[in-house]
Amino acid sequence: MAADRRSSWxxxxxxxxVLSRLTDGESYGYEIAKALAEAGLGEIKGGTLYPVLNRLEEAGLVEAxxxxxxxxxxxxxxxxxxxxxxxxxxxxxxxREFHRAVDTALRPGGPTA
Amino acid sequence: MNDTAYFAEVTGALAAAGVPAAQIEATVEDLRAHLAESGTAPEEEFGPAARFAARLGGLAPEPDGPDAAAEHWTWTADLFNDRRMLAVHGAQGWEVESLDPIGRFVCRRTPGSALRWEYRREVIAGRRRARVEDELTPEGWEPCGEWLVYGYFKRPAAALAGPAGAVQAPPAAPHRWLFLSRRGKAVLAVWTLLVGGATAAFFVGALGTAGLAIAIALTSSLSAVWTAGLENAAGRERRGPAA
Structure with missing residues (x-):
């Protein structure tokens, strides 16, 4: 259950x-996956990563x-x-706004605390 | 499946979707480079070749992605007719995205890059589900909907046929949405008769609201069981006597 939820997030x-791994310069698929794993985000398989890279390229957000x-x-x-x-x-x-709202709501006592 | 067979399948599926040869070549080389560093097998890293190619090459746009160009069509058939009609419509490039709550096949088709789709129906009740999915996933099948105890699975024909899996001149989207077999019509007629009788009894006061609801639920359940029974019998007939 916890793994499922983490996967959804x-x-x-x-x-x-993926975009964030490119702010310091160019990179390639395996290196991006490795950097995300090292950042504590778990293993991102190529089957997940490459379709994302393709969509980012189609949207004009990255160049390949x-x-x-x-x-x-x-x-x-x-x-x-x-x-x-x-x-x-x-x-x-x-x-970050969304994260703050969730974080506030999840604190003991909820958003009014 | 070895690397060569895997990438041959990916290449075939991408070519069928109209991806230029030079781009396919670069993509495959890039993916091979990934495997050289990760040390993983292609299927383990990228998943089943057909599904990966579909996600990679724009053959099957992401459910949340822009989809303005795609045609949409929703239709249904009875249990005796569904597999035949799925085969017919799959050959015309219709991809089932899901089954809606009333059992209709919700389909899409992308003009210009439509692929032929294959379908199969399996009983997935209880513990059979995991077994069926374990058997079908390595062959490129993925679930596309469930109805009662039945699970429907789809696979792009390019998974086996390569470029021949593309639909060259798909016919226009049908206006018709209901495809009933002769036996399906018979079951529906009996259901209508019984529910009509119960409704009439309700209006003349012989049956209360709860009674009407129970009668409809009971008739519907019995119709479903009867239909499933008839379909199972037909399936046994098609397969012939057990050896």
């Missing part, structure tokens, strides 16, 4: 979390560039677009 903010590698298969690198950066800032504010 993550689903609601995964696009923002495929680069061949000298050794082994090439990779697609993603970077934030200006629209993506604005979107991330606005949606992060919304999330």
């Amino acid at each position: 993550l689903k609601g903010v995964l696009d923002l979390l 560039e495929f680069r061949a590698a000298e050794r082994g298969p090439g990779r697609r690198y993603y970077r934030l677009t200006p629209t993506g950066r604005e979107h991330l800032a606005a949606e992060s504010r919304s999330w």
Whole structure:
């Protein structure tokens, strides 16, 4: 039950979390998944991550560039677009407001405490 | 399934959805790079190939995503006719998204990238559910609705047919929404007769409100059981005598 709930929470903010991993520069799928795991968000499988990256690209929030590698298969690198950066800032504010409201409501005594 | 077979299936499904070859090639290479670092098997990392390709290539837009271009159609059939009609409409590119509370198939189809869909119906009552899902998921089937004890599963035909799984010239969305078989009509006629009788009895005062409600519930339950019984018998007939 707890894992299900955590998974639902993550689903609601995964696009923002992915965008947040690109604020310091470009990155690629596996590196993004690894960074999210290291941030304590659990293992994000490729089956979940890549459709999210595709949607972000279709929405113009990230740009992708495929680069061949000298050794082994090439990779697609993603970077934030200006629209993506604005979107991330606005949606992060919304999330923080929502988080504060939930946090207040869950405190002993509820929102009036 | 090994990496080669897995990515062949993904490639076929993406091609069927009209994704350009160069983009497919880059995508597959990128996914292979991911596996090289994660050390996982493709199915373990990305899930069943058909479903992953559908989510990846825009074949099946996210339920919450923009969906303005898609056609929508809701229809129903009786238990004797549902699998046949699902096969017919699945071949025309209709994807069942869910069954609504009154048992209608809620479908969508995306013009320009419609895929043929395959369907199957299984009894998923009680402990059978987990077993059925465990058996079907590795083959690319995913649940798309439930009705009474039945579970419906869908799979894009591209999972097996590759580019041939695309619908080339889908016919227009049908105006019709009800597809009853001969036996379905018979069951409905009996139900209407009994419920009509109970309603008449209610209006002449021979039956109270509670009595009418019980009569309708009882008639509906018996009709469902009768229908399921007839369908099971028909299924046994189709399969022939047990060896």
